[in-house]
Amino acid sequence: MALIVQKYGGTSVGDPDRIRNVARRVVATHDEGNQVVVCVSAMSGETNQLVDLAQQLGGERPDAREYDVLVSTGEQKTIALLAMAIHQLGREARSFTGAQMGMNTDSDHTRARITEIDCTRLRATLDEGAIAVIAGFQGIDPEGNITTLGRGGSDTSAVAMACALEADVCEIYTDVDGVYTADPRVVSDARKLHSVAYEEMLEMASLGAKVLQIRSVKFAMRYGVPIHVRSSFKSDEGTWVTREEDVMERLVVSGVTHNLNEAKIRVKGVEDHPGIAGKLFKPISDAGIQIDMIVQNLSSDGATDMTFTVPRGEYKKALEIANAASGEIGATEVEGDEAIAKISIVGLGMQDHAGVAARMFTTLADEGINIQLISTSEIKVSVVIEEKYAELALRALHAEFVEDGAAEPAPE
């Protein structure tokens, strides 16, 4: 008998028929002799409606405590409806809100962090042979206030609960059927990975692959609970996210990702002495804008260029701030470009193979693609290029590293 945590997103529970469908899958898993915990999101569209109401009554920045009280009703609806649907199939089920499932968090409303999970009630429910249906995304703070974990927090709820219960697996049901070596809409030869290491998944998630939330991968990695990403509409195996030693294929590069949601800002002729970077980046991060890549050119004549990327939605605001700061840091010019793409290759295999970055640059050069920025880590290389070359670059790198690279060891 295994203990299985399943998580279904908003699309999978988007209407009564889909909820009934989820109920059937849950019951099938239960009837195979497993203990089952199901974690659900709000029905698709529901959260947006609630957020809209919040803005109508609470303005641009509604009170955070009350915002959590409001949006947590979305998941509460789904758990009750799913439990009812399971009852209709003749099985015992019990729903749990964040408070009821012992999902203790800090008091940082709208983006609370899980502090401790008391799964006494959940265990008792499972021991009675009932299915536990838990609300994703929500918790309770030490004073009994309702909290939420922030957007996409349902993945985190499911994985954290799987860790607390020492579950055998956490299955994440979604509208894609696994993790691919590249976006299959762009690269027709992209293939589904059987398994991928936590560390690789973390990089891919942070690079824009939207299959799993970063926080949920971190939880699973820390506690060693395998995640199985699979389709809510098919019964095929999906992709296992697991420890490096449990990954069956040994690829140099597991995935090639692209991200079209960044923009680039270049500040020219900055005085090259200590404290300058802080004067430029502090006001930007104070404005809540997340800076991704930062590259500083070699200095000549005591001046340097500084280039960085920000989310495209924050581009205008970041450009204004950079312009405002330019006087103080002695910059000669500030220029920006929204038409960029960030292309990355990710793989644990890179650690053992020198020259992967060089091979990446050569591949792009062979296609006549100019590289604007480079950023590397132990297991990934990212480059910024002109947006119009994004698909070409993705296909070329996929062919080089995944289609060919999987068959033969990468050249040293």
Place this chain on the structure above:
Amino acid sequence: MALIVQKYGGTSVGDPDRIRNVARRVVATHDEGNQVVVCVSAMSGETNQLVDLAQQLGGERPDAREYDVLVSTGEQKTIALLAMAIHQLGREARSFTGAQMGMNTDSDHTRARITEIDCTRLRATLDEGAIAVIAGFQGIDPEGNITTLGRGGSDTSAVAMACALEADVCEIYTDVDGVYTADPRVVSDARKLHSVAYEEMLEMASLGAKVLQIRSVKFAMRYGVPIHVRSSFKSDEGTWVTREEDVMERLVVSGVTHNLNEAKIRVKGVEDHPGIAGKLFKPISDAGIQIDMIVQNLSSDGATDMTFTVPRGEYKKALEIANAASGEIGATEVEGDEAIAKISIVGLGMQDHAGVAARMFTTLADEGINIQLISTSEIKVSVVIEEKYAELALRALHAEFVEDGAAEPAPE
């Protein structure tokens, strides 16, 4: 400084504009130097939508525990939105679900009874100078399960909380502006009562006047908390429901009510010996049908007629059961009539004035209205008549007892 509990129903919080309107009233009351607790229902239409979803997924009789988890989200939405709207007006407010406000109930889901209210958190909130916004209709059982008090339970939540907090008044805001001597849509001379005794209000509520839930009046009566029924759209005083000694006007009859939602069943030629009534009424009440009036005629030749009324929606079912039972009790015939009206006069003043019933019958006879059934209590007389005479009877009795009777003592 007074402690005021205000309750707003679903229509009063039916859309964002109305919620803002309620926020303004609440803030005005707070700014006059009062401590304020606001109890709200779900936005109008919301509960029906949730009930519809429950039936789609849980069938005719959805699991009661999960039903409560589902429908309680309606009020949870409203408390968060109202608290946000109050914040927008620059005042502190905090929302409370059933669990958070310490509304402890038994475990009888969908119709739980309040067992104890722990108002520690609410008091602390009020002592900080903040406004407490509480969800009507919901509570928590000893195991931490969400419960609901049944339809209309928000009145009960508000009044029970007012009692627990020893509030100075519980204001019930509704779409009528008070308690009238008769339904003003029927009797144009009906007038709003300044005050009415708990006992009278209880009779009126049980006779079909829909201003207040019976349970809430019982609570207020037990703890001596005055209820002030008033309009959410006007600022005029409404009607005070209070102790007899605090009622300012001394009327023989405070209200004339009519109820068109009952039907009559007559079982003829029943054997007149002990146990017969039980054999007839037990199966009817076992079917969950509430019997209102029961009248047994004088026996002749060892047989008797038994007549009773049931809610019109249950008429067909009750008639079937009565027919099925008729053999066993030796009845010669079962007949029914849906086209009836129950007309009642209610007033504490009746206790001191003999002849009120006789005067009622005379008034009806003068209009040529035949009385089919009579039922009396200390402070009310009800009669069943043909439905088509309902309005005529109401106006005649109102003229006799309220318009004239208020000015002069009733004849002995």
